[in-house]
Amino acid sequence: MKKYWLMKCEPNAYSIDDLEKDGVTDWNGVRNYQARNFMMKEMKVGDLAIYYHSNATPPGAAGIMTICKEAYPDSSARDKKSKYYDPKACDEKPIWYHVDVSFVKKFDRYVSLKEIRETPSLSDMMLLKRGMRLSIQPITKKHFDTISKMGNL
DNA sequence: GCCAACGTTGGC
């Protein structure tokens, strides 16, 4: 059964345009156990995800991607020069894992957080919960389809 | 830049 996700990234760091250019990328740098566990335990190749631009002006949904490789160790955790370096990670115990995602499409229209908030059928999204900062969130097919429809002309 | 909310750390 295909699952649906919302994955946040700051466009300053890596945007939907970067993903469009690269085609595929590893979703590295996740350093939160709950988000990691979604990638390790729940995500399957073929799942679809909304690419969400956080800390953007305005924040919102920028496009769609698909999971194209199941979770494997995040090498940035063992790279001393990376800002995601974690001294507790080692080859025997990588701690941090990530999936690979591939570009599907950039929305014709950016769907801002404000619009998401104002759409009744999206009102139960985890994203809209107060203080919710989890960077990878499960969403329903209904959420996914609704946002896709808003984003595609 | 501010700050509320959250997760993590570390002393006890």
Next chain:
DNA sequence: GCCAACGTTGGC
């Protein structure tokens, strides 16, 4: 195991 202090996230 508690919890205060701290660092981070992310909207505004």
